[in-house]
Amino acid sequence: MANKRVKAQDVANLAGVSRTTVSFVLNNRSDSIPEATRQRVLDAARKLGYVPSAAARTLRAGGNNIVLVLTRYVVASEAGDEMHNAISAGLERCGLTCLLSRSAGDTSPLSRMLSEVRPCIIVSFFPISDDDRRMLEQLDIPLLELGEGASSPSEFSYANLQHRIGFAQAEYLIGRGCRDLVYVVGDDSLIEGIHEYRYQGVAEAVARHARVGLAGRVNVDADSGEGFLGLDEGMPDGVDGVCAFNDTVAAAVLAWAGRRGVDVPGDLRVIGVDNLRFGMFLDPPLTSVAIDADEGWSDAVVAAVLDRLGRAPAGDGAEGSSADAAGRADDAAGGGSGDFGIRVVARRSA
Amino acid sequence: MANKRVKAQDVANLAGVSRTTVSFVLNNRSDSIPEATRQRVLDAARKLGYVPSAAARTLRAGGNNIVLVLTRYVVASEAGDEMHNAISAGLERCGLTCLLSRSAGDTSPLSRMLSEVRPCIIVSFFPISDDDRRMLEQLDIPLLELGEGASSPSEFSYANLQHRIGFAQAEYLIGRGCRDLVYVVGDDSLIEGIHEYRYQGVAEAVARHARVGLAGRVNVDADSGEGFLGLDEGMPDGVDGVCAFNDTVAAAVLAWAGRRGVDVPGDLRVIGVDNLRFGMFLDPPLTSVAIDADEGWSDAVVAAVLDRLGRAPAGDGAEGSSADAAGRADDAAGGGSGDFGIRVVARRSA
DNA sequence: CTGAAAGCGCTTACAG
DNA sequence: CTGAAAGCGCTTACAG
Incomplete structure (x- = not known):
């Protein structure tokens, strides 16, 4: 059982190309690569069961597509559960990977989590401590707080x-x-x-x-x-x-x-x-x-995440987006009814 | 706002030591480092708000401490919710970081998740496809399946x-x-x-x-x-x-x-x-x-994870552990009653 | 269209 | 007790 970790070089060898080409093909930057070569690479990767190293690609690329969602025990309800599912699904649809933590920033320190995985954005269902907030600012990690003060609930907030x-x-x-x-x-x-x-x-x-x-x-x-x-x-x-x-x-x-x-x-x-x-x-x-x-608030959350990330909503290219996420989010809610x-x-x- | 990404070198500079020393102190391998130096490094790290790059440390160290838990919508219940919390808390207590996914391996492909974050073990509440199972084997990622066939429910299984x-x-x-x-x-x-x-x-x-x-x-x-x-x-x-x-x-x-x-x-x-x-x-x-x-099945799950990882249970050093996780897990359940x-x-x- | 090379930020033997 | 150096596996300008 030669169970050696397979890496890009192995795929390149099997396909008879260079690592560069492998990387291009696997990251859909294969505009300039002949279809035949592309297929050879794809086949080789499949045959070897190649999955690129998350750590290496993140390190090199300078970031990943992970959305870290901070939740904690509140009260179990089907609605809450479905909401998490809907948010997760919505993010995946936009090319983001959704990961939930039920302890970080709450029972366990957020910094500990962050030294294991550094998301490109954090969504929190509960208020974050000032220290943690400062830390995130330092680290340049956007924070979307869903549970803001009851006094002025923003359009997207859980509140x-x-x-x-x-x-x-x-x-x-x-x-x-x-x-x-x-x-x-x-x-x-x-x-x-x-x-x-x-x-x-x-x-x-x-x-x-x-x-x-x-x-x-x-x-x-x-x-x-x-x-x-x-x-x-x-x-x-x-x-x-x-x-x-x-x-x-x-x-x-x-x-x-x-x-x-x-x-x-x-x-x-x-x-x-x-x-x-x-x-x-x-x-x-x-x-x-x-x-x-499925059709309400979770869409608004996904839209807000995308906006913070400076990405356009899924399914369309150019759109005048930026400060007015509120409007878009509201539109996204249940067929424009804005009823979440x-x-x-x-x-x-x- | 000089918001440059702070790295180990910055901490080293501020503390007047080398990167090596910083790394040693921050990873608790500071046996040979004088307390005064240690404190200087710690202070510098705190002052700069330093959090090591997850990607770099994972790449270099060859792994992380992330436990990826795969769940999906079943039926929301307080019991299920509490179970996730208890598992999460139990793992954190053992130095592991628990992350949940509500879509990977289900609505979204597991490989996609794995190219964003590579956990040291995966715990799944539902049956994994054969392809995915093979892939994990390839990647040397242990898999703990909680929902096994009803015919022969193992001691730990969700079944x-x-x-x-x-x-x-x-x-x-x-x-x-x-x-x-x-x-x-x-x-x-x-x-x-x-x-x-x-x-x-x-x-x-x-x-x-x-x-x-x-x-x-x-x-x-x-x-x-x-x-x-x-x-x-x-x-x-x-x-x-x-x-x-x-x-x-x-x-x-x-x-x-x-x-x-x-x-x-x-x-x-x-x-x-x-x-x-x-x-x-x-x-x-x-x-x-x-x-x-809190006191039942979740402890058994944590014990099983630790066992798969070849680590000793939290709070004790040497213990004859390995194949008989069943015994330990059962002991862990509600004061030795084995009733989960x-x-x-x-x-x-x- | 493809390859050699740099470098992301860290950890860890290895010399001093 | 501390530092210089190698190298984890990838992506991405840059030359060919």
């Missing part, structure tokens, strides 16, 4: 997506006649960031309607026994609409309502987020906000 | 984990007096692989008990309206126990039972998988199998 989700919940309830809303969150501290954004979205929607009020936030401690801790005490009187942080929290609210004899949706309308399947098996079936990752793939799935609970 | 989950479900129901089980799956084709493994586990448990029968599999088409398609027709008579593929499917069964006036758990016991929070809000609250990623962190959370439904 903005969350904001819109809350907004959509509230708008729906108000449209159904609710006048006194409340926001209910779970006790999972890991979701704090997200629920803040969503709450702001709810608040904004409420502010836009004259005679609608928002009675603040209520916490459900879902871990404690029957899981209604906080609801009995916390639920303000007169509330007729609940925006739940997600479908799980909504399920808790529904169970609580059932127990207390509160009629849903007659006395109280409840809307969740995620549109998980179990929602349709609740009593009453749960109305929820679905996020369609957010939609309400109406069932009986609201 | 085996799934097998045990099904087994645990059935054992619990049998222990509660069930004599006629049925397995209920959703219509999500993506989960086919997993549910096959789990079903085999159920079958094995049933086979171990003399007077217990298994009435096969029933499909719920959760997408269709009320979501009971298949249950009305498919549910065999006389069944007194349901092993549901997951909590969502279990929720469908519970809803169906409520509608048909089947008493749970009196006439029918139902157990799910994942122990999702919403289960406690169902009526009756759902009994489920929880998978404790699988446990039944009993509620009223079973």
Whole structure:
């Protein structure tokens, strides 16, 4: 088993050409190379199972096409999962390679990661420390932060997506006649960031309607026994609409309502987020906000990455691109609707 | 803004030493270097924000410490998410860098990924194509396949984990007096692989008990309206126990039972998988199998990776390691219990 | 159209 | 204890 590492020279030998030619063919710079030669090289490479050394090519070329995406545990949801898939697929389609880390910059230092792999851009779903931010600047690695401050959510930010989700919940309830809303969150501290954004979205929607009020936030401690801790005490009187942080929290609210004899949706309308399947098996079936990752926000993220990299979007050559990624990203979202793939799935609970 | 790429030479200049010394200090081979010099180098590196070039160091050293984990969309669950986190954290603790890909080897070719980053080992949650397998062999990259054939699930395999989950479900129901089980799956084709493994586990448990029968599999088409398609027709008579593929499917069964006036758990016991929070809000609250990623199977995976790499487990120097990773992995699982962190959370439904 | 050569930034024997 | 030098495998001007 002569299992020696095969390199460009071996391919060149087998094809009867020089290393230069091999490199040209393999990197699609073969304009000036006769088709016959090209094929010989390609065949040789295939036969030998040649894959160029990532390290050498990166070193020589001065960079690679890796997009490093920083995520961490937030709350598992199909929507979140699909979003990662959609982003990954979208980047691959543009010739970029998408790699996720679930610890770098969070439980493990970012610099450690960077000495193993140096991406051409970093996309982070959570806020990066100032030190890390400085380091990236030093290293000339662009950073796309998706989870910016809730105060001024940029067009692409994860914060903005969350904001819109809350907004959509509230708008729906108000449209159904609710006048006194409340926001209910779970006790999972890991979701704090997200629920803040969503709450702001709810608040904004409420502010836009004259005679609608928002009675603040209520916490459900879902871990404690029957899981209604906080609801009995916390639920303000007169509330007729609940925006739940997600479908799980909504399920808790529904169970609580059932127990207390509160009629849903007659006395109280409840809307969740995620549109998980179990929602349709609740009593009453749960109305929820679905996020369609494939056609919405993930496209905006891919567009933003491309813009930062100074590359044109996939599938077209020249385009006046640069500062106005916002416009393009918005266009990319769900057939120009700019809704980031957010939609309400109406069932009986609201 | 003199933002020139800082390299080892710059650090050496600032510290007043040679590149060699810098390299020694930064790679912890500084046995022979005086502490004062060491500090000077460290300070200089910090001040300049120096991070060694990943490409150069990999090229020169002939390898890196990257573990590439191949996953893809299966079914989002907190358990799966936590498992990835636990594996990632476990590997980092051993000095390895964990990177996930959600497309390589699946929607995008593995070779493309490999020409961007060459890991020292690949861990795959799904079966790798024969071509890719050959390629990895060629490239001398060890492959740890977690989703092996259901026929002979190895001790570490994802298949085996799934097998045990099904087994645990059935054992619990049998222990509660069930004599006629049925397995209920959703219509999500993506989960086919997993549910096959789990079903085999159920079958094995049933086979171990003399007077217990298994009435096969029933499909719920959760997408269709009320979501009971298949249950009305498919549910065999006389069944007194349901092993549901997951909590969502279990929720469908519970809803169906409520509608048909089947008493749970009196006439029918139902157990799910994942122990999702919403289960406690169902009526009756759902009994489920929880998978404790932190202390169970993920440790076994980390141990297996280390073994393949020929490295000793973290935290100890010499240990007679090699072929018997099975033993070690099993030991690592949940306080030596070898249960991979699988446990039944009993509620009223079973 | 093809080849010889430089050089990317590092690590690591090897001399001093 | 420290430095000069080789070389990892590739890509890319540059000559032929």
